[in-house]
Amino acid sequence: MKNNQPAEGSQEAAHQVRLPVSKSTIDLVADLIRKQRKRLGTRWRKVTPGTQAITVLAVLRHDQRLLDMAGGNDVSASTVRRWVIEVIGLLSARAPRLDRALKKIADDGGVVVPLDGTLVRTRRRTGTENRKNYSGKDKPHGLLFLALTDEKGT
Template sequence: MLLYRASLPLSRSTLKYVTGVVRRHRARLDGKDRALPPGMQALMVLVYLRKGETFAELGAGFGVSTTTAWRYVNETVELLAARSPKLAQALRKAVEDGLLYLVLDGTLIPIDRVAADRPFYSGKHRKHGMNLQVIATPSGEIVWVSGALPGAVHDLKATRIWGLLRALEATGLLVLADKGYNGAGEPLFTPYKGRNKPEHLKNANRSHARLRSPGERANAQFKSGRILRKLRCCPHRAGHLAKAIHVLQARETHAN
């Protein structure tokens, strides 16, 4: 086994935050000795989320078994995901921050599935994955991320499952979304559909796209955590992983 030194593009304050989360969790348990101290468990989880290493690779790198690495990572991801803001809380803060509008967009987290797994197949993206709904600010900062649904679920159906339309309407804010949400009605504003549109409708769609695009780039932030570039664990863990990454990204933004 060859070992090497590596680095993570994360601040020390983020490591300190995750270490505190792990330490407080352990204090609530029976206090048994662990194979790794809280700081090393926190670092292992950051490596997993950021670099997407397998549990076998993590175990070898941190000197623990594959099973222990799996248990430590899943434990900490659950703790972080629980700190992700709930929908009502996130929207209330958006209103308090005086945002002019929000951007709603769906993203697909690719998964390692076979062709027979039709419920996970997204016809829009032509691949297997899990559907996540993301609300972002006009500048591209993530406000809220949903749990995971099979990729075959349409974005518009996902908004109804998560109760987004009613919650967004209650804020009084404008919400921009792409053509996949056509038919939702207020408070969503979507581009005009159809071919050979008159010029004023084309101009309206261009303006809509310019306002929407920074917010839609928020989805790319999840892919900075390589673990979500192609998920090889249980597909239904995609939501927990995305929420954990959201919490860490918010910490990084605050630290900078």
């Protein structure tokens, strides 16, 4: 006879994360999600845009496991993955294109464009995709984040 009851004394545990981002960052992401839901005409969702923003930022900032974040919000890991992909798309749509950024710097009289970059660590991918995001110099898996600035740092 199978017993699908939890072990005696076991209880569900919530996973908490200290998220070192400003309230304005959380509000920005939540507003983007809210506008996207309105644009799509979404009638309801399991969580509010603020909760979705905090969950996605925790995944992106701390590389939290999707399953851990899903359990605390009563959704599946695939739902959290979908939220992350949705927010990355919304944030990337706000970024200026390279040609437009360079044109703006030139129009403002800028002649020097410092280029800076950092490696944002990610989880190791499986299969043939494994080596694509591996940095031979720094040795971890990650994505290269580049930034162009003018002389003033803008």
